[in-house]
Amino acid sequence: MLKPITKKMDLLETSLSLFVDQGIQKTSMAQISKKSGVAVGTIYHHFKSKEELIEGVYLYILDDLGKHIAFKEDEIVLDFKERFSLLWMKGFNYYIKYPNRFRFHDTYSYSPLIPNSLREYARAFYQTAFDFVEEGISKKILIDTHPVLIMRWLYNSLATIIQIKLDNEFGVTDKMVSTTLEMTWQSLTYKTEE
Amino acid sequence: MLKPITKKMDLLETSLSLFVDQGIQKTSMAQISKKSGVAVGTIYHHFKSKEELIEGVYLYILDDLGKHIAFKEDEIVLDFKERFSLLWMKGFNYYIKYPNRFRFHDTYSYSPLIPNSLREYARAFYQTAFDFVEEGISKKILIDTHPVLIMRWLYNSLATIIQIKLDNEFGVTDKMVSTTLEMTWQSLTYKTEE
Amino acid sequence: MLKPITKKMDLLETSLSLFVDQGIQKTSMAQISKKSGVAVGTIYHHFKSKEELIEGVYLYILDDLGKHIAFKEDEIVLDFKERFSLLWMKGFNYYIKYPNRFRFHDTYSYSPLIPNSLREYARAFYQTAFDFVEEGISKKILIDTHPVLIMRWLYNSLATIIQIKLDNEFGVTDKMVSTTLEMTWQSLTYKTEE
Amino acid sequence: MLKPITKKMDLLETSLSLFVDQGIQKTSMAQISKKSGVAVGTIYHHFKSKEELIEGVYLYILDDLGKHIAFKEDEIVLDFKERFSLLWMKGFNYYIKYPNRFRFHDTYSYSPLIPNSLREYARAFYQTAFDFVEEGISKKILIDTHPVLIMRWLYNSLATIIQIKLDNEFGVTDKMVSTTLEMTWQSLTYKTEE
DNA sequence: TATGAATGAGGATTCATTCAT
């Protein structure tokens, strides 16, 4: 009963890995078939087309990311800054744990290969994070600017340090990670004194 | 005598526009030929392969961006914060003026379609900006962290507001732009509490 | 179960015929596809590239020739001259029966289109004939010279009369064929004057 | 005044060398232009088309070969066997001196790339050799068979030993060369005693 | 004559998708 789910997951993981390494279009269905050990015809039982497979990968990552960063019950009670740091670190840890997923998001989120309809879906998906941001603004903890700006700023702040870590140009220390988090916090909150 | 340069530029501009609209791989040489009015064979006189054409587009943008953001003589004398704002705004204005160039950089800089050798080249190219960042750090104006982190942070701060503006989700006001610049400055200059 | 073999054979025969009539390079995969009734893509299922198809044709002929000229059990007991004539006539009959195969061998065996690795293979393949030649030399029936010289001489003697017959310049009589065989034998067995 | 002739010769030699190394069709006019240092357009001043260039190479070799093997005045007086050996050795020496010319003849004489009209021409060209062969037959020195058979036999006997020498499989000694000549003579002349 | 940029038809090859088993 779990077989089909596993096979679908296998396909998603294999595709993700090939997409990230070679680019989506340079990855042929035959290649995915070969690497995953699933016959070409069988892939088409699970995904109607290559496009649907790409979307599948996109949604799969989005969905899983959502599960990982959602606040648990005991976390909801934390104060805003604590939850802010927690959210950021959860995102960070998730992407570091699954580098391919980060690469995929970072490369294809704005590419023409991802239909706009999916991006709409993603927006809805980020609602929790959105609510969190609006809570910060209304509590006058976060600066008063457009929530979308803050959302993107958050993602890009994460992306900055993760890109560096994955590029592996030099060792990224925990210090640098916490510095980046601090930079993000500093940039989004009011300075109390001159 | 300027003819060939013009033709090459035409090809670069046409390619850029198609690459950004449809994706690099979905853009065929035949399409570029048709839209640019240059025969396929002629494209191959100027660029040995599609790959070289892609690289050409990448380098062309990089080069031109460099010219636009370089400090002029009378700007060198400005104090650090002024030059910081100037540099950021130059980048912002450049990308807003040439949205396709931003889209191209933003989508393909880290894609497998751009060979690593080119990224090396880009790194050397950004040397000026790099020197500027290091000046800030050594003068204790910018926080003491890895210059590469600051460089990427700068690019991503620009990217954040430009993405929003180009996505045209809602009007981006000058206020939001200056807020973003201010966020960037704040994040890079905060004082650690003693 | 024999289907795929048949299809591969069809492709080989069609290719052979086109290669011989128009030259290998002037024969396009599209032409082979059309004449054989096999889709272009399907050809590439059986042969990874045009080059491999060419090699396939070469090896196919070589292999079949080998089967035809091998001595049967009751032939091994014949004396040397009888086996010599038999071998030569088998070669002659084979090539006359399959003129395209002769044309192919004669035109492309030494062309740059056939990789040297294949020629190595062919050499190994001719081992039987080689052994036969060496038997003749060691029995002092054939003149004492390099076996390779004799091997090529044999092939070229065959080629001479077949070329004429296929060029159809004039009727080639059985008499001429036996004369050519006799010439070959004479040239390889003459007695040096003491 | 000799310039154009030289340039034309350069082109012929360059083409010959490329044709032999890579095959005629894989050799592009651009390649010939590059290797010879003659602009593409200029090649077309000397040869109306690639086909004419190929024919030019063919005829150039044929012509030069003719000059080299023609009997000089003092050679005409030699007896038949002496002239026979002389002719054969002239052919041998010529091809060994110009291996590419041999390779070209050997590969393309019967290829579809050489139009039949040229072969007709070649036949006329070989008239001298033809006359010589007929002299031998009518004098009852050469065996009484079709002169064309003897002509081809002669060429193939030469080809045998030259192929081996050029293939460089092993050292070809003078002894082997004279053996091959002797084989040729033995095969074409009557045996006086049983 | 000499040049080489420009042309575009034609060639080899790939690949998403289908379908009979």
Place this chain on the structure above:
DNA sequence: GATGAATGAATCCTCATTCAT
């Protein structure tokens, strides 16, 4: 569901030839 051979449109690229300079 699973398979993978078969398909042919579409892609990148080559190249003989022309022509303006």
